[in-house]
Amino acid sequence: MPIPIHDSHHAPGALKRLPLLKASAFFIAAVCLCLCGLLYLQLEQSRRHDLALAEVASSNLTRAMAQQAEDTFMKADLVLTSLADWIQADGYDSIQLPRLQKTFARRVQTLHQLHGIFLFDKQGQWVVTSFQDLPRGSGVSDREYFKFHQQNVSSLAHIGPAIRSRENGEWIIPVTKRVNDKDGNFQGVLLAGIKMAYFDQFFKSFNIDEQGSMFLALTDGTLLARRPFVESQIGTSLAQGSIFQKHLPGANSGNAMIGSVVDGTVRLYGYRQLEAYPLVVSAASSKDAILKDWYATAFQSSVIVALVVMGVGLFGWVFIHQVRDGGRIEADLRTAQEALELIATHDSLTGLANxxxxxxxxxxxxxxxxxxxxxxxxxxxxxxxxxxxxxxxxxxxxxxxxxxxxxxxxxxxxxxxxxxxxxxxxxxxxxxxxxxxxxxxxxxxxxxxxxxxxxxxxxxxxxxxxxxxxxxxxxxxxxxxxxxxxxxxxxxxxxxxxxxxxxxxxxxxxxxxxxxxxxxxx
Structure with a gap:
């Protein structure tokens, strides 16, 4: 019957080392995970806040663009409406032509966004323009807007794809109206050309990043104007982009983080469809620019947390090794104690109790x-x-x-x-x-x-x-x-x-x- 020298209930070995090691490792891992989790939550909250502010700014920008575009086209529309009524009432015979030319010129001088005003007969030939001299050429019967008015009796203004003026080669956005005679028959087309440069200057008045973009397009996706201006992209279709495919059918305005179909850059787009005209405006800031400050903060915070985690990990590694060493020392002491107890309580020759x-x-x-x-x-x-x-x-x-x-x-x-x-x-x-x-x-x-x-x-x-x-x-x-x-x-x-x-x-x-x-x- 073994009789221990010491009471086991009061022995130092009563505290088990293995659970202490597990608890220490778990605690250190939990601290590191909590630090990483808090960093993630803080960064995610900051990122969402920056994106929310960018969405508000994008919405405000597109609202301003839409208002400016609507005012621009409405002024051109009103000018064409008054001129069309005059022409339909008085005609454009040789007596009226000098008066029309002067009136056209005054309207252009009044509205600096206008490139010029043009009147074409039913064959597409120039009748009178805001310029002193009539252009020479085959006319405009091949233009999209002319064909549109030939085939449609609507008296509403028509906005066509951007074209180069045959007057001087300048890029313009044509706003046109059908001109009828007194019997309602097609008599010609009245055109007011809005300068592409006007929208380019207007777009430049807004502060966006170098990778940001702004555009004006028809509702069918045809690009009319864009910042940055790339001549080869004018007239291309954006119809397959997410804005026209997914977002506009569901809402006339909104925000979306998408990749551009033009250059592939991921941007936060604010978009809005005009109520009075078949036009869509959009302003976008690149995701990298929006989150530039966030990226810097995230890097700094991550470095700090990484250093803290490394410090905690190093401390934990040292602590766990100390606990393990302590456990080994304690095990050796217990073994030695058992050996001493055996020596103290048993006969060395026979192995019996003493x-x-x-x-x-x-x-x-x-x-x-x-x-x-x-x-x-x-x-x-x-x-x-x-x-x-x-x-x-x-x-x-x-x-x-x-x-x-x-x-x-x-x-x-x-x-x-x-x-x-x-x-x-x-x-x-x-x-x-x-x-x-x-x-x-x-x-x-x-x-x-x-x-x-x-x-x-x-x-x-x-x-x-x-x-x-x-x-x-x-x-x-x-x-x-x-x-x-x-x-x-x-x-x-x-x-x-x-x-x-x-x-x-x-x-x-x-x-x-x-x-x-x-x-x-x-």
């Missing part, structure tokens, strides 16, 4: 026996004629004999509570808790026979082999008993067994006399 552990076990079993009113037995045994054995075979053989007897002794102690002890020299003891005298005698006889079965040659013994004598004593502790008396009575029984011829077991009665002597001859 007297120190025996005395402690007696204290414990006396108290337990008194509490439970259970019997406590002690068997004392001694190797017969051991001095002769040492003298005959030497001390090395004697030590071997002691070890063999100890093995026989341990083989007969079947319960964990039984304690086999080397009491001193060739004397041994077996403490048997919760065992009466009959049980002690049975164990004693088992031990005696087990030693004989070893067949250890002993020429100095009458039997020719090593034998043992045993004395047994048993009682029920009361709490006022003496350990010394308990050992003395078992020793007295052993003395009686040796005095009666050795190689036998003796039991001491409660009154101090020898109750029984047992011997088994081979």
């Amino acid at each position: 007297r120190r552990l025996f005395e402690r076990a007696l204290d414990i079993e006396f108290g337990r026996g008194a509490r439970q009113a259970s019997s406590l037995s002690l068997v004392m045994l001694d190797i017969d004629f051991f001095k002769r054995y040492n003298d005959t075979y030497g001390h090395v053989a004697g030590d071997h004999c002691l070890a063999e007897v100890a093995r026989a002794l341990k083989s007969c102690c079947h319960r964990k509570a039984d304690l086999a002890v080397r009491y001193g020299g060739e004397e041994f003891a077996v403490l048997l808790p919760d065992t009466d005298i009959h049980g002690a005698l049975v164990i004693a006889e088992q031990i005696r026979r087990s030693v004989m079965d070893k067949n250890i040659t002993h020429s100095g013994s009458p039997t020719g082999y090593v034998t043992v004598s045993l004395g047994c004593y048993s009682f029920v502790p009361t709490g006022r008993d003496s350990i010394e008396v308990f050992i003395q009575r078992a020793d007295a029984a052993l003395y009686q067994a040796k005095h009666s011829g050795r190689n036998r077991s003796a039991v001491l009665s409660m009154d101090g006399g020898v109750e029984a002597l047992l011997r088994s001859d081979r």
